Amino acid sequence: MNSVPAVEEQQANRTYLVGAFTRETRESAEASLQEMEQLCLSAGLTVAGRELVRLRTPNPALYLGKGQTERVIETVRELEAPVIVFDQPLSPVQMRNWARRAQCEIYDRHGVILEIFSRRARTREAKLQVELARAEYALSHLAGMWQHLSRQGGGSRLARGEGEKQIEIDRRRLRERVTRARAALEKITLQRALRRDNREGTRKVALVGYTNAGKSSLLNALANARLRSADQLFATLDPVTRRLSSGPDTTLLLTDTVGFVRNLPPELINAFHSTLEEALEADLILLVLDGSDPEAPVHLETTRHILNQLGAGEIPVALVLNKLDRTADPGRAEFGLRSLMKDTDRVFRVSALTGEGIPQLRHELLEGAGNGAGAETGAGAEKKAPAPVDHSPPQ
16 A cells, blocks of 8 residues: 555646647657656656647647637546646746746646656766756746745646745855856866877777667677666666777777757756767767657757757768667668768667677777778768857856
8 A cells, every 4th residue: 555645746746748849740640759757757747638739730829729728627637637747848938927927836848857857867967967958947937936946856837936035045045056167067077088098099989869768788798888778768868888809909999978859958968978988989870769769850859959069960870770670660660761861871770678789889890990090881981170159157
């Protein structure tokens, strides 16, 4: 039998999920909403219901139209769900208006992803990066929304602000948190740069891709590593590097990086920039996709977009269609990606679970390492400077 506190916590986390779309297809919006439901579950929320609405244009005050808003609030009350989550990013004004009308806690996609990162962070660096991202997000959403943004302990409550004086106090506290987190991260970034300098001359390959595409499992299969891998979103936040070699003169470094997701909060991209620089320093990017997922084309497009944001768009890429064991027709999965692929992209079909295709991929990677900086793999290509990231705190 569940304890009373457990039942109360479950009730407090009952959530109604709202998605909306304008120009995109309903199928694409449904896929995004399904992904949002998985994000909610990863954040510890219980989805009691959901709906998807079409908009002509978003309402500046509520995002949804007046009639749609009233219907959502009525449904939420019937379901006794104290939390409403929107699949789209909301403005501070929209969040405030929804909180007042619905008398519920309001989250958007960015807030939920930040909560997941907070739960997954294990190392000091990851915790600092999440702290920076959450403080910057809180600063941008502070006015009129809540006064104490720190979420120590259980529950899912965010306390609301109670006046301009308190808001100014909270703004100062948040800016202090941002400053402290940045200072600590700068020291870690310098240490990471020194480690990279020590690896100079060794070919580097970065595993990049959508969350839950199987990057950690692939690294385990390629390098006989023993990384934690799990069938969940954002299971890995910290970059992990393993050495792969077939002799003293044939060595490369494989690095697993944090996974991406559509509409990744810009605060997280900024905060994790030092971690994602591992991709910028790579001679080759293995862009890992779940070949069994019908949304793989969207995942490829999202990943390429974020790589371009980071300044890594010109680094040579090899596509790795993972989870071959779950795919009835691997050729069809590849065909669906053709329109998004570059002429220089190579494609490998593998299953990190069964090992199918792994020997060939490992051989190709080591061949590139043994041949040195080759034009085909791009190791000898001139690297672009990292894209500048605006680290100034939101006003």
